[in-house]
Amino acid sequence: MTVADQRQPALELRPPRHRVAPRATRYWAARAGAGWLLLLAVQVGWWVLAGGATGWRAAGVVATVVLGAAHVTVMPRWRYHVHRWEATDEAVYTQSGWFDQERRIAPVSRIQTVDSERGPLEQLFGLSNVTVTTASAAGPLKIRGLDRDTAERLVDELTRTTQANQGDAT
Template sequence: MDVPTLRPPRHRVSRTAIWYWAARAAFGWLILLAAQVIWLVADTAGMPLSVHVTGLAATAVVAAAHVTVMPQWRYRVHRWEATPAAVFTQSGWFRQEWRIAPVSRIQTVDSERGPLEQLFRLANVTVTTASAAGPIKVGGLDRDTAQRLVAELTANAQATAGDAT
């Protein structure tokens, strides 16, 4: 069997992940904007209205840029691949990480979906290995792809000799 080497993975995550990441980011920004509006309405200290409006406008501009750019950037970076020998991932957007885990080191393979991911019909796969670096996560997969990946990794791990340590 060939020794796996670190290289760019072949598969992109689901295009739907772009909308999921945008919605998740927008939710966070809406909370901040709501807090600013509440502060504006409840401000009894007399801070000038122009300061509140400038703060709201600045937050809205940064939020719009983040919600627009970040999901596209992440989509271009996030990749994954599973071979009979290893699992490869590439993730991040500012801080990018490449990971590889030999199949012989796989201890568990899990799939999970939070409420927002269920809405977007996405799932995440977590591959736990004997590595001190922690599990490998493949996020933003459509549900069918995630199910196939879990089945494939489980079969590959069972077919590989070793004790995953």
């Protein structure tokens, strides 16, 4: 066993244990729905300003409604089943995405900062995000859609754990 093996526990990339808050599905649906409604409003406005119905405009509106409804219905549930997180004394694990899925791990000894943030819509849904920054070229680990209390506990726990860890955070 080398000196490096003695210092760092063996970490394996694995699925994290915890799901995000169930309310995250309503938040994701609301965000997606707002985008589809904006597109639909532009299409209907164009339709009215252009002087009425044509086959192509009507087909475009119908396609927008069908695709939007499918997206708002399927995507939040799919994301909820994929998005996971876990923090241990050794590492932070994340899994996110829905089409393009990503699984990441950051050893606690490499953590440089831990932040939380809530946008206006997230505040409305009682959700928070936690960002764990490391020196990794892949960028920070983001845990989105946590219950506000869970996010606060996670930030406190990671802050205590990283302060107690003697790693060099590089």
